[in-house]
């Protein structure tokens with residue numbers, strides 16, 4: 001355990017150096033979720049009002065409703081891209097230096113998670129600040145420090161499992177092209193078959209709603225949304241504990257899978 | 268007698284043909300076929316073999332990056348299969364390709380390597396300073412790796428392999444792609460390293476490199492050690508002489524070499540840049556029949572000289588083909 005912590009710190013240091021030195025990508029990444037917020041959020045906000053759909057969203061302001069989705073989706077995107085440096089480490093052979101050392105295999109996964117979470121929180125608060133300037137307001141009646149804590153907590157729970165899956169993919173995919181293709185293929189359905197844009201109860205019944213119910217993204221969005229907008233935005237009791245446990249189970253499975261894939265990678 | 272830094276017994280590696288990736292669809296490849304090696308502390312063992320001999324596979328298996336099909340590897344007495352992490356503490360590995368993180372400085376690389384081997388932050392910083400001096404990169408300590416020359420990058424790699432004071436340093440073709448000066452500098456460095464008691468396993472396909480650096484050379488072909496011994500020993504074992512023939516004009520394409528193989532006492536004939544070489548057990552008789560053949564064919568030789576066998580000839584003898592030929 002003591003090794004695990006110091007190993008994780010050593011590896012995380014490397015990712016933080018990357019963040020500092022590759023500032024151009026960092027800045028672009030920081031602004032990326034704002035596009036979602038401005039373009040789709042701005043568009044839908046007017047539409048929801050004009051079309052008299054407000055009741056479908058529990059009569060909360062759509063921008064605030066949707067910001068919860070953007071926050072969770074931002075963390076998801078960072079997390080699924082979390083394996084990318086490892087893909088390049090494998091292509092260029094840097095990973096051999098890591099794997100021929102006694103460094104704990106799970107600390108490889110966890111160091112990426114720590115980095116992704118730190119970066120995501122930075123982004124999340126940036127998004128929140130912009131949404132606030134656009135007129136979004138917390139309207140769930142929950143104290144704001146608690147809302148922020150909830151966003152960070154559920155975001156981190158989502159990021160943990162998703163980063164682990166991304167690492168499993170990184171270690172299993174033979175090239176970065178396949179890595180990108182798989183993510184590009186899965187990311188859009190992941191986003192749309194969730195409660196990001198409309199509440200779960202308003203999704204078409206059948207396979208779509210079924211998948212959305214199981215989508216980890218939904219389990220992060222709903223509690224964040226309930227904290228930001230109030231219970232009516234998720235159609236009733238938000239059951240924080242249930243979402244928390246669901247995400248934790250998902251995390252454990254994903255981490256076990258990725259560590260197994262790393263260990264199996266030895267030909 | 269010095270302790271064993273490395274003991275490899277009967278290593279076999281069969282690559283799985285079903286796996287995807289760049290070697291997909293090649294069928295099962297028996298890259299190692301019962302390879303055994305020993306390296307003592309302070310000793311440099313050169314693993315000499317042509318491309319495809321299985322050198323990289325052997326190095327990667329010893330470095331715990333490839334799981335052997337069968338056989339055992341012990342690093343300073345620690346079995347890599349049973350106690351991988353303890354073995355990894357005792358091992359430094361420098362891969363064939365340079366693979367540095369372009370955003371990290373030289374010092375950051377060394378500290379990271381030390382930290383990956385469980386040194387504390389402050390120890391790691393101290394060791395990094397030591398190693399910077401050792402590989403003579405103090406001036407470049409805070410320069411990012413992508414701004415370094417090839418030779419400097421290789422020195423960073425070497426430093427990363429040494430920063431935790433391993434008992435065994437594994438080097439896979441360390442001078443491939445380096446210019447002559449960097450190559451010489453690396454050779455000097457490795458000579459010095461042996462004095463510190465580190466065992467070094469060095470894979471190379473350069474006969475010159477193997478000859479210059481190795482206390483012992485293991486000649487590897489088709490995944491097996493074919494001969495092992497000090498370079499001088501190996502050459503002495505290989506009896507006979509080599510006749511070097513330099514021709515006037517180009518070597519004819521009319522089966523001349525085929526006929527040369529039938530010369531009295533000739534064991535093997537190889538084409539050279541401006542003629543050919545005949546390995547023989549009976550120099551004088553071969554020489555006489557060679558002169559006769561040249562006369563019969565109306566060819567003139569610019570020179571015919573005797574020389575003692577080199578490691579290249581040793582390889583030719585044990586592998587039954589030229590060093591640069593691909594195995595069939």
Ligand SMILES: Nc1ncnc2c1ncn2[C@@H]1O[C@H](COP(=O)(O)OP(=O)(O)O)[C@@H](O)[C@H]1O
Nearest residue numbers: 282290296298317318319320321322323324325
């Ligand atoms: N990952 C792999 N999958 C399948 N075959 C491989 C793999 N790596 C090497 N080989 C094959 O194993 C043999 C030995 O290769 P290698 O160990 O790289 O030799 P060397 O380093 O001496 O050139 C070659 O035939 C090579 O094609």
Ligand SMILES: [Mg+2]
Nearest residue numbers: 322323363440
């Ligand atoms: Mg090789």
